[in-house]
Amino acid sequence: MSRHRTLVLFVATAVLFGTSFVGIKAAIGSVPPVLFAALRIDVAAVVLLTLVTLRGGYWLPRTRADVLGVLASAAFVLGANNVLLFLGQQHATTGAAAVMYSLVPVISPVFAMFLLADERISAVDAVGILFGLAGVVVIVGPESVLGGGSAGQVLVVGAAVSVAFGTVLLKRVGPTIGTIPLTAWAMVVAAVGIHAVSLGLGESPTQVVWSPTIVAAILYVGMPATAAAYPVYFALLTEAGPVRGNLVAYALPIVATFFGWAFLGESVSAGTILGFGVIVSGFLLVQRESVARIVGTAGHRPAETE
Template structure:
């Protein structure tokens, strides 16, 4: 790998982490104007159309044709898009952008846990179980539930965000276990559109109101535009590019850089303060990821050392 390519990959990695970290800040800002589920649905109305246009441009198989492919899309739409964002947006009404980003960073750990549960022949080792426990302890430190008041608004909000991370992790495992395959651009596009449809149905069932002034407020439109265009459309394109260049292990590390941007811009723009317990909780979640993924991380590190030493 040339030095220019290394710098390019590092720059794109930090850019993606910044985009996805500040997306949590945009969610918090937009929730001041939009009802949560409808806000998430609007985001993917726009992002889904943009991603479908890109899929039509980039790949030949830009729409599902077989039953298995539609099943793949259905899982993506319901778990990766709809369930994840319903839980996240509803929960983030009552927690900070940084806390939400930290809890969501548990997704790679939960993904490994679900993969091992659904594949009993590949059970977690004792160290992997400790890593999973570290991640759950980290969530507990972020939530800090009072045993006498377990259903306070703040605790329920963190639990909802945890449900979002769980839905995303489970969806990722199920989609990888299905026999059907689709180009990632096609899967993302139709999952976004299907997820938006599901979220509109949920919003309608909840009777969410929409104030007409939301469509004329600069902050509301800015938050929606940022989430749909930058965080979703551009963010996923960067993700696809880096996934091909870096691999799944390194790209997962974006989850652990994004909360730094969420905390910084949440403080600068929203005046949110991250306390010490939240920082410690983030440390536990990151340590859990290292323990669960230790073999893959070690292998990737050795590979990078050999590649750099040969230049």
């Protein structure tokens, strides 16, 4: 049951986060980027706080680990991540941004080696992770990697580093509060911080060119792609751990590129398709045992009795 739950969480996270890149790109030119990130978190915070308040139970942080978990999530997984991601998407397509974001599984094991005693990677796992990195290089181009890439790509890489560090730190802290309450409080703290950054950059709501498309983009990015996506993501991390759970970032470029092509008319190059193939190969190599178990279970179901 746990294996199937992990797979469902993985697919849901990939779709929700992958489509968020499209929503961000659709409105990023009409809304100041950091203010857009703050509005995303505002909407999600209202939704999740309302939900946890109505549900009751263990929804207030009670322990030191709970508070540290909220702060780690707010600072790195939500705060710095969204600021850098929204700034970066001004200068990158949805597919390119998602591809650079797929560096998260490459970076996570590095932090895990220093912060987590029970997280180790085998030689085969390392090869699979390097396959994922190779796929990113194929898509972006070796010259971009060696030359430092565009400003947008560098900012998105910064977002990936922030997420990788934040999720590993969250695992080390080990909060006992549920994923939805933890996410709700982290959203509140992150919203305050992101609004402060937005004001510091001189952004203002008066700069927003309001339209039905902009409102729809903000609501989509704030609700399904944030209020629903982050609790699902944190549940995935709880199930699979930060090293394997963050492998979901390998699926984001596929989702983001497809929807970017379908809704924004962005093109897909042959190099992008090849790179996706290499990335998927790396994912299958790292998750070889889980995939083999799922395939074996599907192929050897017990016979039904009449």
